[in-house]
Amino acid sequence: MKKLTEMRPEEFSGLSYPCRCGRNHQVGIKKIRVGSGCLSELPQIVRELTEGPVYMLADTFTFEAAAREAGELLSQAGIPFHGRRFDTETPLVPDERTLGGALADLEPEDKLIVAVGSGTLNDTARFLSSRTGVPYMVVCTAPSMDGYASTVCPLILGGQKVTKPGVYPQAILADTRVLKEAPMPMLTAGFGDIIGKYTALADWRLSQVINGEYYCEECAELMARAVEKCAENAAGLRAREEGAVQSVTEALVLAGVAMGMVGNSRPASGAEHHFSHYWEVDALARGESHPLHGNSVGVGAVLSASLYQLAGSRLPQGFALPDKERILSCLKAAGAPSGPEELGIRRDLFYESLLHAMEIRDRFTILRFLAGEGLLGGCAAELANRFYGGKE
Ligand SMILES: [Zn+2]
Ligand SMILES: [Zn+2]
Numbered sequence: 001m002k003k004l005t006e007m008r009p010e011e012f013s014g015l016s017y018p019c020r021c022g023r024n025h026q027v028g029i030k031k032i033r034v035g036s037g038c039l040s041e042l043p044q045i046v047r048e049l050t051e052g053p054v055y056m057l058a059d060t061f062t063f064e065a066a067a068r069e070a071g072e073l074l075s076q077a078g079i080p081f082h083g084r085r086f087d088t089e090t091p092l093v094p095d096e097r098t099l100g101g102a103l104a105d106l107e108p109e110d111k112l113i114v115a116v117g118s119g120t121l122n123d124t125a126r127f128l129s130s131r132t133g134v135p136y137m138v139v140c141t142a143p144s145m146d147g148y149a150s151t152v153c154p155l156i157l158g159g160q161k162v163t164k165p166g167v168y169p170q171a172i173l174a175d176t177r178v179l180k181e182a183p184m185p186m187l188t189a190g191f192g193d194i195i196g197k198y199t200a201l202a203d204w205r206l207s208q209v210i211n212g213e214y215y216c217e218e219c220a221e222l223m224a225r226a227v228e229k230c231a232e233n234a235a236g237l238r239a240r241e242e243g244a245v246q247s248v249t250e251a252l253v254l255a256g257v258a259m260g261m262v263g264n265s266r267p268a269s270g271a272e273h274h275f276s277h278y279w280e281v282d283a284l285a286r287g288e289s290h291p292l293h294g295n296s297v298g299v300g301a302v303l304s305a306s307l308y309q310l311a312g313s314r315l316p317q318g319f320a321l322p323d324k325e326r327i328l329s330c331l332k333a334a335g336a337p338s339g340p341e342e343l344g345i346r347r348d349l350f351y352e353s354l355l356h357a358m359e360i361r362d363r364f365t366i367l368r369f370l371a372g373e374g375l376l377g378g379c380a381a382e383l384a385n386r387f388y389g390g391k392e
Contacts (some may be wrong), residue, residue: 004218005225009034009250012257021216025261029149030169031137032257034249036242039047039175042070042139044076049135050111056083057102057125057305058116059092066178067116067142081114082107092120094127095156102128110134112170118142118186119293127153137171142182143190143249145293146268149173149256168260172253180245185292187245188336189233191237192298194251195330196272199249199304199366203270204321207364209316215266219258223267226251231326234333271307271365272328274357282349291343298336298345301327303354303383307366310379315369340387354380371374 004025006015015027031045046054054074058067063085074081084105086092102124106113113136115125122138129136130153138148145152153166180187201220208215229247230237236244258267265273276296283290290296305324308315315321331338340350357377358367370376 004222005374009253009257009388011100012254014124015261019216019218021214021218022206023216024220025216027257027260028168029170029172029257032110032149032253033172033175034174034176034179034246034253036176036246038173039066039069039178040073041044042073042173043079045095045137045171045173046074046079046112046114047077049137052080052112053107054079054081054112054114055106055110055134056081056114056116057086057121058083058097059086059088059121061088062117062121062141065116065181066139066175070114070116070139081337083231092117093156094120094123094154096158096311098124099127099155103132106132106134111139114139115169116141118182119147120146122147122169123153123155123166124327126151129169130165130167135170136167136306137173138169140172140174140249141178142186143174143179143245143252144182145184145190146193146252146255148174149253150259159284159287161277161284174253176242176246178247179249180240180242184335185295186336187240187248188298189292189294190248190252191230191234191294191334192296192301192331192336193294194227194230194248194255195327196294196297196301196335197223197251197268198322198327199253199269199272199301199308200266200268200270202308202320203304203363203365204266206315206319206366206369208317209219210369211364213364214262216262217303219262219267222254223251223258226254231330238333238335270363271304271357271367272297274360274363274367275300275303275353277360278353278357279343279345279349280355291337295337298327299338299340299345302331302338303340304366306386307370307379311366311370311373311375316373316374344358347384350387351380351384
């Protein structure tokens with residue numbers, strides 16, 4: 001059997017892999033396709049899953065990007081479908097209104113939900129699918145986040161960010177010809193989410209060394225290689241080169257797959273995500289808009305890597321630090337935000353998040369390590385000075 005690191009994203013569909021880590025890794029997604037022009041395979045993929053009817057979800061943006069063409073392809077193939085198009089002046093949010101709207105048009109005879117979109121529409125379809133039992137698949141329109149192959153739904157309910165359990169999509173179809181035309185902030189957001197894996201993987205390893213937490217070498221290596229490929233193509237992403245877009249999309253899909261194989265988000269999420277989450281919750285509480293998840297995660301990775309540097313010799317002997325300079329230079333080359341001021345983070349929020357982001361969940365990261373060493377306060381003041389100048 002091939003090692004995980006030798007497999008192409010397509011080969012992960014339906015995988016059952018007895019791993020050296022002692023677990024049997026399984027992937028419940030039946031079909032994964034990432035490539036140029038693969039939208040044309042939609043009717044074939046739908047047929048493998050169902051005879052229809054298909055219920056398609058799109059919004060104003062994603063209709064133009066791919067849903068119109070998807071509908072034409074289904075019509076030509078004689079697959080019955082109907083859809084709901086959310087008309088949005090501003091980006092769609094996965095809240096009660098969106099969930100209710102999506103449910104309202106689902107018909108009793110519908111056999112498959114097809115989300116044409118990225119974060120919000122995918123999360124909406126996943127929630128709907130898990131509660132109604134109607135399977136769903138996703139046609140990706142932006143390589144903006146790693147939630148495509150995930151099983152949880154981050155939603156905004158009552159103005160609060162909550163995560164609800166959901167299900168895997170049956171299929172992921174990502175046409176790089178479509179994805180490369182996504183708005184630039186969405187391209188850089190996906191890139192930031194991927195660059196964040198450098199520090200996420202370091203946190204996972206740190207917890208293994210210090211706490212003996214379960215760790216899978218192969219899953220970590222799989223993720224690390226996908227990240228490295230994106231880093232090498234950073235400048236190409238800015239130029240919307242299809243190869244660079246493909247690397248990011250594959251890495252985003254693999255991140256979801258790796259989380260599923262491991263059974264938690266360790267391969268993809270560490271302290272950098274806790275920062276992002278903390279800032280997002282603060283913006284929501286103030287009724288303010290916030291940067292795209294991945295753009296915050298990229299900045300979070302710079303902070304997390306800086307904290308690793310500050311921890312220095314206190315870390316276990318021989319521990320390989322995430323390369324802060326590499327993270328910074330990749331984000332810059334891709335045109336992604338690389339410092340908190342670019343995200344509009346206020347100094348007080350920045351300082352507070354360094355001290356309290358770790359309370360978001362019970363997970364050992366560089367933040368908890370520094371707190372345990374009694375160093376976190378000093379590091380927070382140091383970084384606040386570094387990024388904002390002056391004394392805290
Ligand atoms: Zn394993
Ligand atoms: Zn993320």
